[in-house]
Amino acid sequence: MSKKKDTNTEELILNAAKQVFQKKGMTGARMQEIADEAGINKAMLHYYYRSKQLLFEAVFKSAFSLLAPQLNKVINAKTSLFDKIESFTNNYISFIITHPYLPNFIIQELNRNPEFAKKLLAEKHFPNIDNFKVQVEEHIANGIIRPIKAEQLFFNIMALNIFPFVASPLLKGLTNVDDETYKKLMLERKTEVADFIINSIKVIK
Amino acid sequence: MSKKKDTNTEELILNAAKQVFQKKGMTGARMQEIADEAGINKAMLHYYYRSKQLLFEAVFKSAFSLLAPQLNKVINAKTSLFDKIESFTNNYISFIITHPYLPNFIIQELNRNPEFAKKLLAEKHFPNIDNFKVQVEEHIANGIIRPIKAEQLFFNIMALNIFPFVASPLLKGLTNVDDETYKKLMLERKTEVADFIINSIKVIK
DNA sequence: AAAAAGTTTAACCAAACGGTTAACAAAAGT
DNA sequence: ACTTTTGTTAACCGTTTGGTTAAACTTTTT
Numbered sequence: 314m315s316k317k318k319d320t321n322t323e324e325l326i327l328n329a330a331k332q333v334f335q336k337k338g339m340t341g342a343r344m345q346e347i348a349d350e351a352g353i354n355k356a357m358l359h360y361y362y363r364s365k366q367l368l369f370e371a372v373f374k375s376a377f378s379l380l381a382p383q384l385n386k387v388i389n390a391k392t393s394l395f396d397k398i399e400s401f402t403n404n405y406i407s408f409i410i411t412h413p414y415l416p417n418f419i420i421q422e423l424n425r426n427p428e429f430a431k432k433l434l435a436e437k438h439f440p441n442i443d444n445f446k447v448q449v450e451e452h453i454a455n456g457i458i459r460p461i462k463a464e465q466l467f468f469n470i471m472a473l474n475i476f477p478f479v480a481s482p483l484l485k486g487l488t489n490v491d492d493e494t495y496k497k498l499m500l501e502r503k504t505e506v507a508d509f510i511i512n513s514i515k516v517i518k
Numbered sequence: 519m520s521k522k523k524d525t526n527t528e529e530l531i532l533n534a535a536k537q538v539f540q541k542k543g544m545t546g547a548r549m550q551e552i553a554d555e556a557g558i559n560k561a562m563l564h565y566y567y568r569s570k571q572l573l574f575e576a577v578f579k580s581a582f583s584l585l586a587p588q589l590n591k592v593i594n595a596k597t598s599l600f601d602k603i604e605s606f607t608n609n610y611i612s613f614i615i616t617h618p619y620l621p622n623f624i625i626q627e628l629n630r631n632p633e634f635a636k637k638l639l640a641e642k643h644f645p646n647i648d649n650f651k652v653q654v655e656e657h658i659a660n661g662i663i664r665p666i667k668a669e670q671l672f673f674n675i676m677a678l679n680i681f682p683f684v685a686s687p688l689l690k691g692l693t694n695v696d697d698e699t700y701k702k703l704m705l706e707r708k709t710e711v712a713d714f715i716i717n718s719i720k721v722i723k
Numbered sequence: 724a725a726a727a728a729g730t731t732t733a734a735c736c737a738a739a740c741g742g743t744t745a746a747c748a749a750a751a752g753t
Numbered sequence: 754a755c756t757t758t759t760g761t762t763a764a765c766c767g768t769t770t771g772g773t774t775a776a777a778c779t780t781t782t783t
Binding site for chain 2: 337338339340341384388417419420421423424425427430431433434439440441442459461462464465467468469471472473475476477479480481482483484485486487488489490498501502505506509510512513514517
């Protein structure tokens with residue numbers, strides 16, 4: 314057995330492929346461009362990953378398994394509902410600022426191939442909202458939050474956190490703010506979003 | 519002058535191109551596929567639209583000018599803020615259900631080419647949030663809503679309305695609901711989203 | 724040190740791609 | 754009637770694309 318190599322080609326390819334696929338998508342990416350990005354011969358891509366499709370799937374799964382634990386924080390965590398919303402919002406926005414292409418990439422590719430989405434979410438024993446649902450229903454029963462379907466609350470949390478990163482060119486254009494100001498607004502959202510949600514659902518005693 | 523033709527080829531092409539481009543994006547779409555969809559010879563696409571790029575731009579602009587007046591409803595309308603949020607949410611969700619591919623298409627292509635986004639939003643004298651901003655600030659000054667930046671409120675309105683349609687494969691997977699149930703949830707959002715927003719910002723007297 | 728296995732490269736290939744051409748058909752203008 | 758313009762088609766073209774090959778180089782095994 315073995316694995317010396319200070320330059321691991323397989324990993325080099327995966328990282329280059331990540332960059333190119335996440336920026337241009339499956340159909341927009343070119344194998345030659347990935348090879349150039351990695352600084353190696355194009356044949357290496359096929360040597361290690363056989364085909365564009367398989368290389369893409371490796372990139373996608375890698376991206377998804379980076380995002381999954383983030384999403385799990387809203388769904389499964391032993392903290393109270395409000396704490397959960399606050400910590401998720403704070404963490405998620407930090408996370409996404411360091412991986413700006415990630416959410417758009419995933420959404421784009423899931424839309425391109427929804428069957429792949431179903432397969433992926435099924436095979437990998439995946440974040441399930443059952444616990445979250447129970448928690449929401451308990452909070453409603455105890456009069457802590459106003460009645461709302463757990464699914465709708467979950468959609469709202471996801472939307473408020475993810476959308477401004479996915480739709481940034483549109484929102485930048487509509488609000489007429491420059492890149493720097495937009496980034497500041499995104500940082501503000503680390504607390505703004507959680508406040509907005511909790512304000513909406515909390516019952517005032 | 520004139521224009522007899524019961525089958526207007528130019529329009530036939532545009533409609534076919536809309537379908538293909540909105541489903542597969544600029545890079546994923548094929549000229550032959552558009553021709554097949556329209557049931558005509560591929561050379562016709564170039565006869566009427568010169569190139570793939572120009573055909574794409576025609577489709578994009580058409581899609582955008584369909585979405586723009588919808589967005590304008592939040593930004594410029596003479597009604598009160600709460601009315602505005604309620605009517606926009608209700609209208610927008612109805613609108614998007616009849617044009618399901620539209621928001622994702624626009625977001626995807628704006629991300630692919632952000633410069634094109636800037637150009638488009640600049641040339642077409644476009645929805646501007648200035649009026650909305652003034653209105654929000656007035657409401658805050660009058661103690662009707664709690665303090666919030668107009669941009670953040672605007673982002674939140676956009677996010678809550680648009681995101682569940684853009685990210686439907688992801689959200690379907692995570693919440694484990696079938697297509698029919700998902701559609702029901704989307705219809706519920708016609709009122710749910712407005713309530714959620716107003717609950718969050720309204721000052722209780 | 725020789726053989727075997729693993730890695731890398733340049734050159735190549737067939738298919739798919741966007742786009743063009745030339746010939747033809749249908750309308751419109753005269 | 755015929756000439757010109759407009760619309761349409763099949764066949765074609767050069768380039769790009771994902772993928773392969775065969776030979777060379779490197780590392781590991783014996």
